[in-house]
Each structure stands twice: as structure tokens, then as C-alpha cells.
Amino acid sequence: MVLEATMICIDNSEWMRNGDYSPSRFQAQADAVNLLCGAKTQSNPENTVGILTMAGKQVRVLTTLTSDLGKILSCMHGLEVGGEMNLSAGIQVAQLALKHRQNKNQQQRIIVFAGSPIKYDKKMLETIGKKLKKNNVSLDIVDFGEEEDGKPEKLEALFAAVNSNDSSHIVHIPPGGTAISDALMNTPVFTGDGEGGSGFAAAAAAAAAGGGDFDFGVDPNLDPELALALRVSMEEERARQEAAAKRAADEAARQGKGEEPPSNSQDTAMVDKDAEATNSAADPMDEVNALLQQAIALSMENAASDPSVRDSEMAEATNDDQDLAMALQMSIQESAKDSSSQSDMSKALEDQSFVSSVLASLPGVDPNDPSVKELLASFQGQASQSESGQKKDEDKPPSDDK
Amino acid sequence: MACLHDHSCEDHDCSSNWSLYKHIDLPKVSALNEAVPGSAKSVFKPWEHRLNSSEEHLESNEGDPELLVYIPFTSDVKIKSIAIIGGTDGTSPSKMRAFINRDGIDFSDAQNMQAVQEWDLVENLNGLLEFQTRYAKFQSVASITLHFPDNFGGDTSQIHYIGFKGEATQLKRDVVATIVYELMPNPSDHKTKAESGGGFSQVE
Numbered sequence: 001m002v003l004e005a006t007m008i009c010i011d012n013s014e015w016m017r018n019g020d021y022s023p024s025r026f027q028a029q030a031d032a033v034n035l036l037c038g039a040k041t042q043s044n045p046e047n048t049v050g051i052l053t054m055a056g057k058q059v060r061v062l063t064t065l066t067s068d069l070g071k072i073l074s075c076m077h078g079l080e081v082g083g084e085m086n087l088s089a090g091i092q093v094a095q096l097a098l099k100h101r102q103n104k105n106q107q108q109r110i111i112v113f114a115g116s117p118i119k120y121d122k123k124m125l126e127t128i129g130k131k132l133k134k135n136n137v138s139l140d141i142v143d144f145g146e147e148e149d150g151k152p153e154k155l156e157a158l159f160a161a162v163n164s165n166d167s168s169h170i171v172h173i174p175p176g177g178t179a180i181s182d183a184l185m186n187t188p189v190f191t192g193d194g195e196g197g198s199g200f201a202a203a204a205a206a207a208a209a210g211g212g213d214f215d216f217g218v219d220p221n222l223d224p225e226l227a228l229a230l231r232v233s234m235e236e237e238r239a240r241q242e243a244a245a246k247r248a249a250d251e252a253a254r255q256g257k258g259e260e261p262p263s264n265s266q267d268t269a270m271v272d273k274d275a276e277a278t279n280s281a282a283d284p285m286d287e288v289n290a291l292l293q294q295a296i297a298l299s300m301e302n303a304a305s306d307p308s309v310r311d312s313e314m315a316e317a318t319n320d321d322q323d324l325a326m327a328l329q330m331s332i333q334e335s336a337k338d339s340s341s342q343s344d345m346s347k348a349l350e351d352q353s354f355v356s357s358v359l360a361s362l363p364g365v366d367p368n369d370p371s372v373k374e375l376l377a378s379f380q381g382q383a384s385q386s387e388s389g390q391k392k393d394e395d396k397p398p399s400d401d402k
Numbered sequence: 403m404a405c406l407h408d409h410s411c412e413d414h415d416c417s418s419n420w421s422l423y424k425h426i427d428l429p430k431v432s433a434l435n436e437a438v439p440g441s442a443k444s445v446f447k448p449w450e451h452r453l454n455s456s457e458e459h460l461e462s463n464e465g466d467p468e469l470l471v472y473i474p475f476t477s478d479v480k481i482k483s484i485a486i487i488g489g490t491d492g493t494s495p496s497k498m499r500a501f502i503n504r505d506g507i508d509f510s511d512a513q514n515m516q517a518v519q520e521w522d523l524v525e526n527l528n529g530l531l532e533f534q535t536r537y538a539k540f541q542s543v544a545s546i547t548l549h550f551p552d553n554f555g556g557d558t559s560q561i562h563y564i565g566f567k568g569e570a571t572q573l574k575r576d577v578v579a580t581i582v583y584e585l586m587p588n589p590s591d592h593k594t595k596a597e598s599g600g601g602f603s604q605v606e
Binding site for chain 1 (some may be wrong): 434435439463466468505506508509510
């Protein structure tokens with residue numbers, strides 16, 4: 001939160017037409033300047049910023065030191081590119097503008113964007129630097145654009161002459177890749193001498209860099225509840241999809257066994273759903289994979305099914321037990337002859353008592369409900385292999401009541 | 403003009419005369435062209451400690467003997483004379499120019515402006531030399547800026563002690579610094595006695 005008056009010296013020489021920074025050097029520079037002005041004015045409300053251009057017929061001050069961000073941004077429009085940059089005159093005019101700042105308590109700072117070749121020699125740059133240091137003016141140098149021989153060394157010499165107590169900085173930005181504003185975001189030019197920086201600068205840097213680092217694009221530090229909620233819902237979705245996949249695999253695999261396997265598979269699916277709800281997903285995973293393979297193979301050779309017979313039996317149950325009925329209907333519609341399901345599992349599920357106990361544990365399903373019983377009976381009755389199912393079938397004639 | 407004490411200082415205490423250092427607003431003291439930022443504060447100390455060269459002193463940057471020191475006071479003072487102790491080997495300043503009640507002076511301003519008073523200094527290593535002011539011009543001084551443009555040939559300029567002799571008034575020259583002007587009245591700021599529950603207007 002240092003109280004500062006900053007003059008920004010923009011390079012609008014011919015060399016700024018080049019496109020090695022996208023969209024053009026001048027545009028990249030303008031973006032960086034806009035961000036910089038915002039950061040400076042945000043970090044301390046009494047900070048002032050002014051802008052001048054160095055190239056062209058003469059050095060032109062676009063705005064004098066002001067804390068009005070709108071005025072600063074608006075003066076960046078309609079700038080023309082042309083001429084040669086005059087670095088020493090630019091810095092001198094900036095120094096003069098800073099000298100006449102209204103609030104003498106502000107620290108003086110000049111930020112120079114040096115994109116074109118430097119025609120001065122080292123000695124002259126060093127005297128410029130010394131003069132700035134003598135008057136307690138800090139200088140930030142942004143070296144980008146033209147990379148001629150000796151330019152970095154010259155700028156480093158200028159930086160060494162002006163630097164007192166680490167209040168000045170120099171940044172070299174090579175062309176291609178990052179934009180100038182992104183490259184500057186993490187440097188002390190933006191964050192201001194490492195005192196923690198402004199909230200603006202920090203937030204902008206975090207948004208740019210942090211988007212790809214976190215799983216859901218949300219920083220757990222910034223918003224832990226949101227991050228947690230996203231993660232939990234992702235896991236629930238994954239579990240649900242596994243259950244659905246397993247169900248589909250089971251049904252496809254067991255169609256050859258008539259209706260019993262579908263009911264069993266339905267039970268299986270429900271059991272699995274319970275199991276997964278109580279957090280055990282390891283074993284079914286392998287089964288799901290195997291079943292999926294089979295399901296895919298089977299569905300390739302599926303003939304058209306004969307749903308009509310099934311449907312009539314299903315009709316009564318449908319009204320009462322929608323979920324159960326719908327799932328069963330879906331499973332029936334895939335007709336298949338062969339079955340190569342796991343016989344041991346199906347045997348276990350043939351046991352009526354087991355099935356009814358499983359059903360009892362399911363919420364919303366009452367095993368004594370006649371329609372449920374009828375459903376079970378009808379499936380088991382159509383199974384040709386099961387013995388116990390047929391016996392029960394005789395005991396429980398299908399009834400029409402709901 | 404310089405004047406010498408005509409008595410030895412062991413007899414009586416000269417330090418009470420040089421008491422203006424207590425009225426210097428030390429946190430706001432600043433200097434331009436100092437080699438170590440913040441070292442300007444170290445030259446203001448009690449008279450007895452003026453020869454303590456173990457502590458820091460004010461030194462200018464390499465190859466540049468100019469120094470500019472800005473000294474604000476906590477209240478208005480009248481300055482009778484100034485004492486300067488410089489460094490050895492030609493690093494003592496040779497000229498001093500003073501500006502009164504102006505802040506934010508930098509080197510170009512100092513070189514162009516007419517100083518209130520200028521002195522030619524001599525090398526003064528024990529601080530017994532004092533330089534008198536034209537007292538009439540130094541009657542209500544809120545801040546003084548001392549400009550040392552040159553030295554006796556050394557590479558840098560060093561100053562070990564600056565002392566002021568004079569009187570302090572309790573007045574402050576500045577206008578009131580912080581006032582909040584109300585553009586529109588804010589009722590919550592103006593609670594009446596009845597609202598705040600005091601007074602005799604309560605009816606049980």
C-alpha cells in the first residue's frame with residue numbers, strides 16, 4: 001500500500017507494429033498498461049498515474065498524474081504508432097511531471113516500456129540513471145520486443161545505476177508464448193515491491209494461473225465449501241453411473257434365463273445400489289467390467305423382442321411400483337436366448353426367502369404388497385429351470401387387485 | 403559568521419542551548435542523494451553525543467557531493483544558530499544554503515531558488531563552531547531544508563552532526579490537517595438526549 005505517483009512511458013514507435021506478441025506488440029503493451037493502471041490505483045486510493053508516449057515528433061504527455069482510472073484508460077484509445085522512441089527525453093519529461101505532482105508525500109516512480117532498439121550508449125544511460133537515483137525516483141524497465149545486440153546489457157546498466165535499495169525493477173519478456181500482461185503479473189512491477197501487493201494484482205494473477213491447477217476450476221483456498229460440494233457430487237455421479245452400467249450389464253447378460261434373471265438382476269442392481277450407498281465398490285467393479293463385455297457382445301446379436309406377453313403381466317404392477325416396473329420392463333425388452341451369467345449368483349438369488357428379505361430392506365417396497373408378490377411370482381413362474389419358484393407360483397395365484 | 407566559545411565547556415553545560423533537536427519531527431526527516439536511505443535521521447542527536455562517530459552518519463552517493471536534507475519540526479521554532487560536523491579528508495561540506503517552510507524541494511529547485519541564507523563552512527570536526535542566522539528571518543520555522551552543494555574535495559560528502567540552537571514556541575504553523583466536511587447531515591451522527599435515553603423526559 002505504498003503511496004506512489006507513477007508515470008508510464010509507452011513506446012509507440014514503428015517497431016511496435018510487429019506481430020511477435022499477439023495481436024501486435026502495441027496491443028500487448030496497451031493491455032499491460034491498462035492492467036498496470038488498475039493495479040496501481042487499486043492498491044492505494046490516493047495513488048496517481050500518468051501516461052506519456054515517447055515516439056513520434058515529440059514526447060507527448062497523454063494524461064498528467066491522476067487517480068481517475070477512467071480518464072487514464074480512455075486516453076489509451078486512438079494512439080498512433082510511428083516514429084522513433086526517444087528514451088532520454090521521455091524519462092526527463094516523466095521526471096518533470098512527477099516533480100510537479102500535487103501530493104508531495106507520494107513516492108516517485110517511472111515505468112518504461114522499451115520495445116524498440118536503444119540508440120544511446122551505456123554512459124548516457126548511466127547518467128540518466130544516476131540523476132533519477134539522486135532525486136529519489138524509482139524506475140521499472142520492461143524490456144520486450146526488439147532483441148538487438150547489447151540492448152539487455154544497456155538496460156541492465158541503466159537499472160544498476162538507478163537502483164537504490166531494491167526499489168527499482170527490470171523485466172525481460174521474450175517474444176512468443178506469454179502475453180506481456182501475463183508475464184508482468186507475477187513480477188514486482190505489478191505486485192509492488194513484495195509487500196503483499198494489491199488485491200487486484202493478486203486476484204488477477206490467481207485467476208490466470210490458478211484456473212488450470214485445481215480440479216474443478218475452483219480454488220479450495222478461496223472457496224472450500226464449493227470445492228467440497230463439487231467433489232462430492234462428482235463422486236456421487238460416478239457411483240450412479242457405475243450402478244447404471246452394472247445394471248445394464250447384468251440385465252443384458254441374463255436375458256437368456258427368462259424372467260427370473262431379470263428380476264434377480266433387478267435385485268442385484270438394487271442390492272448393489274444399497275451396497276454402494278454403504279460404500280463398497282471394489283468387487284462389483286470387476287464384475288461390471290466382465291458383464292459389460294458380455295452385454296456388448298449380446299446386444300450385438302439381439303433379435304427383436306416380444307414385449308407384448310411381458311407387458312400384460314407387467315401392467316398391474318406398473319401403477320403401484322413405478323420404478324420397479326419400469327426397470328423390469330426395460331430389462332425384458334432386450335430379448336436374448338443365451339445366458340452366460342454367473343450361475344452361482346443366480347442360484348443364490350433364486351432363493352425366494354433371500355429375495356424377499358432383500359426386497360424388505362429396500363425402501364418403498366413392501367414384500368407383502370400383493371402386486372409385488374405377483375410380480376415376483378410371474379417372473380419366477382416363467383423360469384423354466386427354477387424349481388422352488390414354480391412351487392411358490394402355485395401357492396400364489398396372480399391376483400388383480402392393487 | 404562563525405563564533406567561538408570563549409570559555410571551556412567543561413564548566414557549564416552547553417547542551418541546554420542546543421535543545422532544539424527535541425523538536426525535530428524525526429520520522430519525517432528525509433534527504434536526497436544519500437547513499438544509505440534513512441541515514442539522515444542519524445545526524446540529529448543531543449549535543450553531548452555529537453562526537454560519537456561510531457553510529458551512522460549521512461553520506462552522499464559516490465562521486466556526487468551534493469546533499470539535501472529536509473528537516474520538519476513538531477512546532478514552530480526560532481533558530482539562532484546552526485552547528486555542522488562534517489567528515490575528514492575533504493568530505494566536509496563547504497557551503498550551506500537554507501530554505502524555510504518549503505517541502506518537496508529537489509536539487510533543481512534548490513539550485514535555482516534564492517536561499518533564505520547562505521554560509522561558507524569551515525572544516526569543523528569538534529562542533530564548537532556555530533553559524534549564526536539572520537534571526538529575523540528565522541522567527542517561525544516549521545521546516546528547514548539544508549542544501550550542501552559542494553565539499554572540500556572529497557569523493558563524497560559526510561555529515562556527522564547537525565545541531566540547532568534557539569527557542570521553541572508551542573505554536574504550530576500548519577492549517578488544520580484533517581477535517582471531515584458533511585455534505586449532507588447524517589441523523590445517526592447527531593443523537594439528541596431524548597433519543598439516547600438520558601434527560602428527564604422519560605415517562606414511566
